[in-house]
Amino acid sequence: MAGRLVTVDGGEGAGKTTQMGFMREYLERRGYRVVTTREPGGTSLGEEIRALLLGHRDGGMTLAAETLLMFAARAEHLERVIRPVLATGCWVLCDRFTDATYAYQGGGRGLPLERIAVLEEWVQGELRPDLTLLLDVPVATGLTRAGKRGVADRFERENVDFFERVRAIYLERATHEPNRCRVVDASQSVEAVRAEVEAMLAEWLESG
Ligand code: TMP
16 A cells, blocks of 8 residues: 655744654554654655755845745756655655645745646645645744754845735645644644644544
């Protein structure tokens, strides 16, 4: 049986990495084999592309280049990691996926969402996540948390309005796809979020 693709997404400082660790433990305790990975990244070329995307450069980067690089990394990731791993029956737990492109390049930067949909069709074909956990946190709270982590990357330097638009697109997508997307209030304590995420996973596993 093919594995499942579970993605975890959200704005800055939502606690994705911490909760992904708990999710992995939870799924493994239930006997699933799980590979964790991230976007942009997850392959050697993908990690090089990530460094280009997150690093600061004189003159910045055009929105087209940024979006195409996200999908270039994704194409590698899908072909070399995600699809092969799913075919072995293992689950893939991915830190960010295409919802992030809709939210950041679409919402944050204003790229028409139809352009992203075209790239999504091309690069992914039919493949969509089986489940997406959206860790939702008010922008100010998330930015304060993320600000404690050291030097800000090219996205973390954006302003509050940018992140409000990012958040709005995430929530809009979750509203339109309630079967795939589950929203958890990530402004709670780490343990409270963990409990909610585990309850959501239990219910999702039960249902199908
Ligand atoms: P991370 O810091 O959560 O690992 O993600 C790296 C940054 O890349 C984050 O600020 C969001 C951004 N990003 C996009 O803008 N579009 C995308 O498609 C992805 C996957 C990430």
